Amino acid sequence: MSDQRVLRPTPISGFPEWSPEIRSVEQAWLDHIRTGFERYGFASVETPSVEALDVLMAKGETSQEVYTLHRLQEDADDGSDARLGLHFDLTVPFARYVAQHFNELTFPFKRYQMQRVWRGERPQEGRYREFTQCDIDVINVDQVPLHFDAELPRIVHEVLTGLDLPAWTISVNNRKVLQGFYEGLGIADPIAVIRAVDKLHKIGGDGVRAILLERAGLSVEQAAACLELASVKGADASVVTEVKRLGVQSALLEEGLEELGFVLESLADLPAGSVVADLSVARGLDYYTGTVYEAAFDDDPAYGSICAGGRYEDLAGQFIRRRLPGVGISIGLTRIFAKLVAEGRIAPGRSCPTDVLVAVPSAERRGEALRTGALLRGRGINTEVFHQAAKIGKQIQYASRKGIPYVWFPPFEDGREHEVKDLGSGEQAPADPAEWRP
């Protein structure tokens, strides 16, 4: 054995993995998020980790991030396998799912999906190549009520609030406001402006102005107005008045402001500052057409979005001849969790779910200990029976090391009582296994 060559394993960059103490917190987060989504009636969907490459590439954009699969021992007739790739988000698989199961679904279809996704990034600090996303989307045939544009950030607000995170803000905007405003200014290519404004947080106002003037061909006045719009922020519907005061007019702008106002008014009961309008949010590379969302940590906005989403005109047009508009938002679970773990901001949880360890005082008392364990488990209490007869001190030490809060002592001789020791307080008292609660 000691002569054997040992292949010492090292962590693979970009593929996070947790100790049991941290994993138990992650699991609690996942449960909390799931419960939050179900509280609003969203149904669980899971799709395979793998899609046909032509499905993944239907939008053609993120080609370089896809991991393709190959059998290790590939041979000539493996053509079909070579056309498979791991999904890089949950939106594309969901679009394919809706198209494929269209006739089985009831619309508006409200689904949540919490799964790992993969991106073929180069190994680099802080870049995840496997991570978990938690998505909710509502899709419907032809038209999705605006109600949902307000409901989604409310759900995310509730969910994030329950996670006890460092301060964060959900920013809301509406692409119609941006596009309508630019059109009202007489700008020929509003999309180019959206792309430029999307860089505001990275390159600053001067950088954006330079792009607008030099590359997008705007006049000085047009560029100034675009930057003025991007500076509008506010916690309530007064932002609508503020935008109107800029004096630009177009039907699309009007429509967008009405939608944005509706969303903000619908969320007015949330704590001040938790959901705000931010007219600089553009989600430039995405296919959103109305409401857009983006959330970030207040103390580290440069870390980027921890949630993002918006309203899209058509989810699955590339897969089915039906118009399926929708609105959705994605919580970047691993992005949030892994950052907090790295910064030591996640308090480790229990290293095991055991509530009570039943001690085995002697081999003869083992049966009694097993019966006690079964009784406690039958009452929903997570119970370990110590794995062998051993000195009581050793058994208490095992419980203490594992963070098990109670040790149970079955009677050491017939006619005696059961006792339970609270390892936190050190107190030991008689207890009835048919009634005791941790």
Added chain:
Amino acid sequence: MSDQRVLRPTPISGFPEWSPEIRSVEQAWLDHIRTGFERYGFASVETPSVEALDVLMAKGETSQEVYTLHRLQEDADDGSDARLGLHFDLTVPFARYVAQHFNELTFPFKRYQMQRVWRGERPQEGRYREFTQCDIDVINVDQVPLHFDAELPRIVHEVLTGLDLPAWTISVNNRKVLQGFYEGLGIADPIAVIRAVDKLHKIGGDGVRAILLERAGLSVEQAAACLELASVKGADASVVTEVKRLGVQSALLEEGLEELGFVLESLADLPAGSVVADLSVARGLDYYTGTVYEAAFDDDPAYGSICAGGRYEDLAGQFIRRRLPGVGISIGLTRIFAKLVAEGRIAPGRSCPTDVLVAVPSAERRGEALRTGALLRGRGINTEVFHQAAKIGKQIQYASRKGIPYVWFPPFEDGREHEVKDLGSGEQAPADPAEWRP
């Protein structure tokens, strides 16, 4: 839109996917299994889906089943990526995990792991290329108490019983019994015999006898004795007597029979026939050294094992210079679930988790409906508020199609009462949103 080319998606063989009604049952199964594992104090571990190829290949056996990952746009410096593969079981990643986190863990370490695994199988009916396994293992430094060999099938028995499956049986055997018996018969290569006997269910007694005589070089008497041993079955420790009656002796056989007897006696309180000794169970291709487990459906044994596991001498020897024996068992969740879905034996669950739909009788009453929804949700009731003001009949129809059991009517005018309609019974009655329970 209608001119657009549509890429009609088709299911990919071997990658199962469920409708929301079936997915809700699968989720309930996963929750049930998790709860069952935690009830015995097993801690959750998850590992990345991906391992370094040299880790996956450390045992060298299943090479042709591994999916390797490649970036779609691969370039020359992608060497590191080319060395990654998707895990094909949860044992190899767990071995690597234990070696890597050795100093952070408390032993005996009891973990459960419920994750998807991938195998690069050729597309073929009934072969899964992505499936979920639910594993529990106990590992310890140097020695694992026999107590756990009995605890694991008990846990699996409890978990499977709660899933309301068609009848199944967990078979137990001990590799020391087989090896010791063959050694007692004077057979030079007991492993060759184990391999042959493992094929008994596939090729029958005559087929095994032929291999034993022709390839393993056994005498007619030796082959007959081996087949006689393999025919021993029994629900209790009487099998030990039965094996002893065959008159073969060796120290290893003695040891194995003692262990097997201990496991059977420890499980004697379980319903008759749920866990049985079956001396033909060999788990031929695996690295087990003591207790082995295998479970199958009684009405379709040819479908193969739905759970499998056993005791191994060393889990992580290829990764760390410590001896880490263990015992584990794996529930083939997808193997079980997908078969029952295909056979129509899974009763579809709810298509959404909503308990109650709050109707919106008119646009003016929307605020009242939203407040009612919030109140119900705050009390832990999964609640949808209908997405727009609409005819009540339409809203009831939506609830009915989605399988939502109750529809809530906020007051149609001030001063009136809330009412709730039970869609099952059709009854409608006044209700207080601060007190009502579904």
